[in-house]
Amino acid sequence: MHPVEAPPIAERIRTLAAVAAATHVSVAGAPHSGAPSGATRGGVDAAGRPVLLVKPGEVLYGVAADEVVVTVDLVVTRDTGGKDSPRGLLKIQGWAQPVPDDEARATAVSIADRCPDHDLLAAVDAAERRTPPTQPAPPTQPAPPTQPAPPTQPVPTTQPVPTTQPVPTTQPVPTRTPPPPTQPMLPASPASSTSPASSASPASSASPDGVAAPRLFRVDVAQVVYLTGQESGVLDAENYLDASPDPLLDAAERILRHVNEWHRGQLARAVGHLLGEPAGADVWLWELDRYGATVWSGPDRLIRLPWPSPSADAAELEHALSCVLCPREP
Numbered sequence: 001m002h003p004v005e006a007p008p009i010a011e012r013i014r015t016l017a018a019v020a021a022a023t024h025v026s027v028a029g030a031p032h033s034g035a036p037s038g039a040t041r042g043g044v045d046a047a048g049r050p051v052l053l054v055k056p057g058e059v060l061y062g063v064a065a066d067e068v069v070v071t072v073d074l075v076v077t078r079d080t081g082g083k084d085s086p087r088g089l090l091k092i093q094g095w096a097q098p099v100p101d102d103e104a105r106a107t108a109v110s111i112a113d114r115c116p117d118h119d120l121l122a123a124v125d126a127a128e129r130r131t132p133p134t135q136p137a138p139p140t141q142p143a144p145p146t147q148p149a150p151p152t153q154p155v156p157t158t159q160p161v162p163t164t165q166p167v168p169t170t171q172p173v174p175t176r177t178p179p180p181p182t183q184p185m186l187p188a189s190p191a192s193s194t195s196p197a198s199s200a201s202p203a204s205s206a207s208p209d210g211v212a213a214p215r216l217f218r219v220d221v222a223q224v225v226y227l228t229g230q231e232s233g234v235l236d237a238e239n240y241l242d243a244s245p246d247p248l249l250d251a252a253e254r255i256l257r258h259v260n261e262w263h264r265g266q267l268a269r270a271v272g273h274l275l276g277e278p279a280g281a282d283v284w285l286w287e288l289d290r291y292g293a294t295v296w297s298g299p300d301r302l303i304r305l306p307w308p309s310p311s312a313d314a315a316e317l318e319h320a321l322s323c324v325l326c327p328r329e330p
Contacts, residue, residue, distance in 0.1 A: 005306040007291050010243035013226050013235055015289065016088050017044045018245040019253070020074035021114045022052055025059055025096075028069040040072070043114030048241055050074065050092050050219040051099070051111045053119060056212040060096060067095040072219055076228070079260075080284050080296075087286070088228030092221055094237075099216040101127040107216055119214040126213035229302055251314035252288040255321065259285045263325060270325050271295055271303065293321060 006012065026037035038059045042052040050072045054060045060068065072092045077084035099107045104127035108120045224235040246252065259267060264283060271279040279297050287294035292306035305324055311317040 003306045003308055004291050004310065005304055007246060007289055008243070009231070009233070010235060010239045011246060012228075012289075013090065013224060013240065014048055014243045015245040015249055016076045016226075016228060017048060017074060017090055017092075017224075018249060019114070020044060020076045020088075020090060022050055022072055023075050024073040025052060026071050027059060027063075028071070041115050041117055042072075043111030044074065045107060045110040045218070049221060050094075051107055052096070052217045052219070053111075053115055053117055053123060053214055054217055055119060055214045060217055061212075061215060063096075067097055067220075070094065070096045070219060078284070078286060078296075079257075085296075088226065090227075091225040092219060092223075093225070094219045094222040096217045096219050099127075099218050101131045104128065104216055107218065123214040123216050127216070246289045248290050248311060248314060248317050251317060252290075255314075255318055256285050256288045259321070259325070266325050267295070268297075270327055271297060273327050274305070274324075275303075288317070288321065290317060293324065 007015070020043070022040050022042035024037065025040040036059050040052050040054065040058065040060075042050060045051050052060065052072065060070070070093070072094075074090040074092060076087040076090070078087050079085075104124045108124050112120060221237045221240060223237060224240045226233060226235065267285060268279045268281060268283040271283055282298060284296045285293060286296040286302060290307075290311045292304060295303045295305065297303060307320045311320055
């Protein structure tokens, strides 16, 4: 039985998206020659949705619609000796919406690793200032103890109980006196009236000093176009969102960086041993997942090394890679 050589394509694209950075956004609906587009910054949240940090003057900042159709470019790179080499390009098409103010902090934290920008803090600060504070409920005062009612004296059975006299029909029954007419309400003062200028709008996302603050937008995914290595294709929203990134992604990236920083010579010798020919000095561990490893050994040359069985945890992943780096001599 041959081992599974690579993760399912939906899982692989979700894994790439999890470590990708947003670089460009374009807005649909305008003539092609003048369609608004431009550079952007951001990442992908835990649900796989792109999150964009939009600054004043950039695309999307002044939109008034609740949803706008966009295409977001996500780029995945690998550090190869101080140079970022591209691993893949994802184009996610969908509908961009402003992130609700009460979700701004959690959303910013989800992309902070891929978008280390101080304006993330400014966007969160502006959102939290627009969120009305929750007033604590006043403490309830304990009810005073109930005093027992005095005992009632029994009515002597020898005395007749007086009965209520009937109202004579000739006398009209008195009615409740109607309340005096209410005074008309005074007109509201100009300070308390509501005007279009005081209503919420996209331009209201400003910092306390009146300067326009950055905003966070989130994209509801419609489809994903991917181009990675020697593979390309399209994933619909259901297949993309139903998949999950590699469960060993964090451990794999940590191990991969360690090998590329400290053990590249050993990696080159191991690859040469497997190929039966010198692999050259420019060898990098390119990808690492629970199904195997991919080694880059020159332009347009990627070598896939599958594990005998998928790794269940970080310890098994590290052991599988160590078997590649330390092959048995014949």
